[in-house]
Amino acid sequence: MSHAVVQLSYLVATVLFIFALHWMNAPVTARKGVFAGVAAMAIAILVTWAQPEIVHHGWIVVAIVAGVAVGIPLSLVPLTAVPQRTALSHAFGGLAAGLVGTAKYYLWFSEGPEHLTTFRMVAIIIEIILGYLTFTGSLMAAGKLQEVKWIPQRPVTYPLQNFTNVGMLALAAVVGVALTLNPTATWAPMLFPLVIVLALVFGVLLIIPIGGADMPTVIAILNAYAGLAAVAMGFVLDNKLLITAGALDGASGLILAIIMCKAMNRSFVNVLFGAFGQTQPAKAGGEEKTYKSETVEGGAQVLEQANLVVIVPGYGMAVAQAQHKVRELYDQLRKRGVTVKFAIHPVAGRMPGHMNVLLAEADIPYTDLVEMDEINPEMPQCDVALVVGANDVVNPAARNDKSSPIFGMPIIDADKARTVFAIKRSKNPGFAGIDNELYFAERTWMLFGDAKNVVGELVKQLSGSTH
Amino acid sequence: MTESIDYWSLLYVFVLAAFIGLGVIRRVSRLLHTPLMSITNAISGIAVIGSIIVTGGDYPSGIRIMGAIALFASMTNIVSGFLITDRMLKMFKTDRTPKPDNKS
Numbered sequence: 001m002s003h004a005v006v007q008l009s010y011l012v013a014t015v016l017f018i019f020a021l022h023w024m025n026a027p028v029t030a031r032k033g034v035f036a037g038v039a040a041m042a043i044a045i046l047v048t049w050a051q052p053e054i055v056h057h058g059w060i061v062v063a064i065v066a067g068v069a070v071g072i073p074l075s076l077v078p079l080t081a082v083p084q085r086t087a088l089s090h091a092f093g094g095l096a097a098g099l100v101g102t103a104k105y106y107l108w109f110s111e112g113p114e115h116l117t118t119f120r121m122v123a124i125i126i127e128i129i130l131g132y133l134t135f136t137g138s139l140m141a142a143g144k145l146q147e148v149k150w151i152p153q154r155p156v157t158y159p160l161q162n163f164t165n166v167g168m169l170a171l172a173a174v175v176g177v178a179l180t181l182n183p184t185a186t187w188a189p190m191l192f193p194l195v196i197v198l199a200l201v202f203g204v205l206l207i208i209p210i211g212g213a214d215m216p217t218v219i220a221i222l223n224a225y226a227g228l229a230a231v232a233m234g235f236v237l238d239n240k241l242l243i244t245a246g247a248l249d250g251a252s253g254l255i256l257a258i259i260m261c262k263a264m265n266r267s268f269v270n271v272l273f274g275a276f277g278q279t280q281p282a283k284a285g286g287e288e289k290t291y292k293s294e295t296v297e298g299g300a301q302v303l304e305q306a307n308l309v310v311i312v313p314g315y316g317m318a319v320a321q322a323q324h325k326v327r328e329l330y331d332q333l334r335k336r337g338v339t340v341k342f343a344i345h346p347v348a349g350r351m352p353g354h355m356n357v358l359l360a361e362a363d364i365p366y367t368d369l370v371e372m373d374e375i376n377p378e379m380p381q382c383d384v385a386l387v388v389g390a391n392d393v394v395n396p397a398a399r400n401d402k403s404s405p406i407f408g409m410p411i412i413d414a415d416k417a418r419t420v421f422a423i424k425r426s427k428n429p430g431f432a433g434i435d436n437e438l439y440f441a442e443r444t445w446m447l448f449g450d451a452k453n454v455v456g457e458l459v460k461q462l463s464g465s466t467h
Numbered sequence: 468m469t470e471s472i473d474y475w476s477l478l479y480v481f482v483l484a485a486f487i488g489l490g491v492i493r494r495v496s497r498l499l500h501t502p503l504m505s506i507t508n509a510i511s512g513i514a515v516i517g518s519i520i521v522t523g524g525d526y527p528s529g530i531r532i533m534g535a536i537a538l539f540a541s542m543t544n545i546v547s548g549f550l551i552t553d554r555m556l557k558m559f560k561t562d563r564t565p566k567p568d569n570k571s
Contacts (some may be wrong), residue, residue, distance in 0.1 A: 067542020251488025353500025
């Protein structure tokens with residue numbers, strides 16, 4: 001296949017990738033985007049495979065078959081597990097970049113050091129540092145999300161943590177510079193693995209101090225790293241398709257990370273090095289605050305009388321698998337002429353957009369899923385705000401309490417509703433370990449219990465009263 | 468194989484592609500941020516190109532094994548990324564059943 005055909009095919013693939021992402025701007029066109037993406041990828045694979053320098057095919061077939069065999073079950077995970085699947089996917093992306101960079105380095109070193117130009121060395125070092133740190137960092141993130149036993153869920157901190165982490169990355173960079181300046185030195189192939197090890201360890205240490213509430217941001221940042229690692233691979237291999245596709249991926253991760261950070265009023269640096277949630281243990285036994293609790297019967301009556309009910313879902317809803325019961329509640333209320341909307345906070349859940357997918361799976365029309373900025377002006381007219389498994393995203397301390405670690409974070413103004421019902425499993429504080437003022441507010445009534453059971457009971461009450 | 472690579476054009480491509488990416492992604496519906504992330508997972512499987520070159524070239528086995536593992540990892544991303552994206556997108560529906568009309 002001639003050079004021109006190959007380059008033209010890669011160009012077509014690039015355009016298709018751009019369209020794939022462009023069509024994601026609305027749910028009606030989004031599936032077309034997937035089709036464009038598949039077509040682009042198929043072109044990329046076939047054209048690359050057909051090149052004359054590809055002379056061994058056996059291992060390619062085996063690896064592709066194995067990838068398909070593992071990929072299909074990974075695409076069938078429950079939607080509550082999508083965050084860890086995504087993290088795992090970033091890990092694979094990082095690993096692929098790291099391995100290709102490593103292979104190319106040793107190949108060029110053995111073929112003759114003249115191949116190891118400064119440009120290539122810089123690209124290789126960036127590729128392997130980003131690739132391997134994304135690999136272990138994403139595995140850690142996936143482990144935390146999957147709640148694997150031997151990975152601590154709570155942020156782990158120790159003295160001089162940030163110093164150690166940054167020092168380790170700096171050391172990897174210094175070794176990288178040394179290798180770039182002396183690519184032909186006899187010690188170079190021995191020192192190269194040190195960069196790999198440092199990047200691998202750095203990835204683990206980077207994620208250890210990060211708690212569950214920060215996962216949406218961290219996943220987005222790792223997404224950007226995986227994309228940038230692919231870009232670096234493009235520089236190493238002199239391949240523009242790798243550069244463009246990697247840049248699209250990196251841009252996506254970056255934008256999502258920025259949105260997540262804004263939604264928490266925090267900076268990247270603060271998320272990565274802040275060790276949120278660890279520093280301030282819940283002050284048990286301070287002032288006496290009391291919850292008012294409500295029965296499901298009473299709750300159902302109030303819901304029934306309402307004109308506008310806003311449901312605020314959070315990660316707790318996913319944990320309790322309550323989304324289908326929530327859908328039944330939505331149906332029951334709608335049947336009575338109650339307008340029901342869902343208020344979606346950008347960081348609700350464990351990854352960007354998590355709540356939307358869970359509610360869409362439960363068959364709730366996406367037209368009733370409303371973003372925070374759009375729903376907040378409506379909250380004073382809202383008769384009942386029903387908080388299902390959300391915590392920090394409705395905590396008024398973010399507005400009022402300067403000493404609160406979440407102060408300044410934009411929240412859904414559930415407290416402005418005429419009545420607030422909050423479903424909560426226990427009286428313990430949420431993931432971030434912060435007490436929620438909303439639960440003690442005058443207009444708030446608690447419905448204690450598992451979210452799925454409580455919503456189920458509400459549905460039973462409502463459907464019972466129709467007969 | 469001492470061909471000279473036009474580094475500058477590679478950098479131009481990168482910068483321009485990054486800006487196109489920022490422009491396109493910024494307009495993606497917030498509803499679809501999870502599917503967006505899974506489709507970009509699949510797109511990051513583009514590392515498959517480098518993996519095929521390393522796996523299929525006439526190189527020592529050690530090198531090609533690294534390539535094969537990378538190819539496996541990339542292929543997993545491609546397959547699971549596109550399939551799960553489509554699976555999620557199928558779930559996003561508007562209301563088909565006419566609702567009792569009461570805009571408050």
